[in-house]
Amino acid sequence: KxxxxxxxxxxxxxxxxxxxxxxxxxxxxxxxxxxxxxxxxxxxxxxxxxxxxxxxxxxxxxxxxxxxxxxxxxxxxxxxxxxxxxxxxxxxxxxxxxxxxxxxxxxxxxxxxxxxxxxxxxxxxxxxxxxxxxxxxxxxxxxxxPPLLRMARIWALLDVYSSLAWLALERNYVEPQLNREGELELLSSRHPVVEQSVDRAFVANDICLKSDECLLLTGPNMAGKSTLMRQVALTSIMAQMGSFVPASCARLPLYEHIFTRIGASDYLSEGLSTFMVEMQETSEMLKQASSQSLVVLDEVGRGTSTYDGMSLAQAILEYLTTDIRCHTFFATHYHELTHIARQFPNIKNAHMSIKEENGEIQFLHTLVPGPANKSYGIQVAKLAGLPNKVTKRAAKVLAQLELDPQATNFAQMSLLDSVKDIPWEDHREDELKINPEQEKLLADIKSAPIQQMTPLDALNTIAAWQHRMKQ
The missing domain is CATH 1.10.1420.10 (MutS, DNA mismatch repair protein; Chain A, domain 3)
Structure with missing residues (x-):
């Protein structure tokens, strides 16, 4: 009708x-x-x-x-x-x-x-x-x-379902299996958006949690922690809305709530700093979350001093683990937190793997068990283009902090005391040094008989110089 x-x-x-x-x-x-x-x-x-x-x-x-x-x-x-x-x-x-x-x-x-x-x-x-x-x-x-609105709702559902069906076929999605045991198992899991936007093969990961387990993620920026956590949240939403999901196998519980705290923002017009907004949102999560929730937290506590932030992050993680006991993905740069996995068996350490060779790093974007052993912050800063003098200075300060026994205690002022006397070094001379092969190339360029060259000779000579420079 x-x-x-x-x-x-x-x-x-x-x-x-x-x-x-x-x-x-x-x-x-x-x-x-x-x-x-x-x-x-x-x-x-x-x-x-x-x-x-x-x-x-x-x-x-x-x-x-x-x-x-x-x-x-x-x-x-x-x-x-x-x-x-x-x-x-x-x-x-x-x-x-x-x-x-x-x-x-x-x-x-x-x-x-x-x-x-x-x-x-x-x-x-x-x-x-x-x-x-x-x-x-x-x-x-x-x-x-009334009949128009009823038909519009039907057409909207058909539009959504047909689009999801097309996605499932076109992008090799799999039918998710929902379970009452509260277990999360995603094999070859992928991010539904990022995998379409990168110009290389997306690195799939296996993610498995039992009913009350927490995954404590460490590793450097750019390694893929946030992407991994987002893909878990998106996959859960897609599964519960009736869609196939980007994975080779997917078993998920039915979540009552999905809470995420990713990124940093402030509300200056309301007088709220980034840290205050972060704490307010985290507070609401802890009040509303239940054992049937999924909680995703990215670098909680970074907006205040190191030890304040670390203390808050540990307390929040312990509360989620012992009081709420829900599936939690907790990414942090506070590597000191990884030790609490020894006290709480339902906390699993994992990190995004890195390949380091000759002082250079390569992001593998692969989730592996255990905590990260380094943050690689200085290497990431190099990739971002920070001046060489700055990154070298940072490396010396880091080396001193790692050697100083006080660097591992909770007296933050002693950290400053331990590095304040490290002198700045002027590395400009090092940067200007050239090897013998480069000196020979410069000499050849200076002595080249440009006036006697034909256009073809000049082009061939320049090509030879370029080849030597590349080598």
């Missing part, structure tokens, strides 16, 4: 509205020709009015003998007759002067005013009638709104 109603509405719209229709009623043309005979007559008169004006202009020229006579229109006077001053002596007496210009006079006649009234009246009536017909159509549709 609803389908029949929608079909009748569609038929009525196609019969009534011009296709394509204009954006507004300003110039008419909304209602289809042939739908209303009265409107058709007004349209014909409005269209024919231009021909009537042309005919009158030709007639007035013939009667007055003024070949340059013109009938024109503007929004101030409407229609008027314009005659140049050189022919003003030929103007008939029944012409009424309306306006004098530098080189012309403008006139009105009784006949022209009557024609103008008919033309403008026809246009006005046409627009009024079109608006009336359109309003009647809208009212008819509004009376049929």
């Amino acid at each position: 609803d389908v029949d109603v929608v079909k009748s509405i569609e038929k009525k719209i196609r019969q009534t509205i011009e296709d394509p229709a204009p954006l507004n009623f300003k110039n008419g043309g909304v209602i289809r020709k042939g739908f209303n005979s009265e409107l058709d007559e007004l349209i014909r008169y409005a269209v024919d009015s231009q021909k009537m004006i042309v005919d009158m202009e030709a007639r007035e020229r013939e009667q007055t003998g003024i070949n340059s006579l013109k009938i024109r229109y503007n929004n101030v006077f409407g229609y008027y007759i314009e005659v140049t001053k050189t022919h003003s002596s030929k103007v008939p007496d029944h012409y009424k002067r309306k306006q004098t210009l530098t080189n012309a006079e403008r006139y009105l006649t009784q006949e022209l005013q009557e024609l103008e009234e008919k033309v403008l009246s026809a246009r006005s009536k046409r627009l009024e009638l079109e608006e009336k017909i359109f309003s009647e159509l809208v009212q008819m549709i509004l009376h049929q709104l």
Whole structure:
């Protein structure tokens, strides 16, 4: 029955509205020709009015003998007759002067005013009638709104389901299995958005948690911690909305809530700092989360001093683990937290693997068991383009902190004391040093007989220099 109603509405719209229709009623043309005979007559008169004006202009020229006579229109006077001053002596007496210009006079006649009234009246009536017909159509549709909304909901569901089905086939998604045991098992799990945006193969990962386990993630920035946690949350949402998911195998519980605290933001207009916003959002999570929740926290506590942040992060992690006992993904750069996995068997350490070779690092984006042994922050800073002098200074400070026994206790001022006397070094001389091969290349460039070279010789010589520089 609803389908029949929608079909009748569609038929009525196609019969009534011009296709394509204009954006507004300003110039008419909304209602289809042939739908209303009265409107058709007004349209014909409005269209024919231009021909009537042309005919009158030709007639007035013939009667007055003024070949340059013109009938024109503007929004101030409407229609008027314009005659140049050189022919003003030929103007008939029944012409009424309306306006004098530098080189012309403008006139009105009784006949022209009557024609103008008919033309403008026809246009006005046409627009009024079109608006009336359109309003009647809208009212008819509004009376049929309930079946329309029901059909719209059905079409929306069909649109979503067909899109999800296309995704499942096109991107090799798998049907998720929901379980009551509270276990999470995602094999070859992928991020549904990131895998489409990267120009290389996305690195899939296996993620497994028992009913009350927490995954404590460590590793450097850029290693993929946030991406991994986001893909777990997105996969859970997709599974619970009835979609296939990006994995080779997926077993998930039904989560009552999914809480995430990823990224950093503030509300300066409300006087709230980044750290305050972070604590407020974390507070709401801890109040509302249950054992049937999924909690995703990324670098909680980073917005305050090192030991304040570390203490808060540990307390929050312990509370989630002992009091709420829900699935938790907790990413942190506080590697000191990894030791609490020894105290709480339901906390699992894991990290995103890194390959280090000759002081350079390569992000493998692979999830492996156990804590990360380094943060690689200085190497990441190098990749970001920090000045060499800054990263070398940072490396010396780090080395001193790692050697100083005080660096591992909780007296933060002693950390500063232990590094304050490390001198800055000027590495500019090191950076300017060149090896013998580079010296020989520079000598060859300086001594090259450029004036005696042909263009081809010059190009070949430059190509040889480039080859040596690359080596």
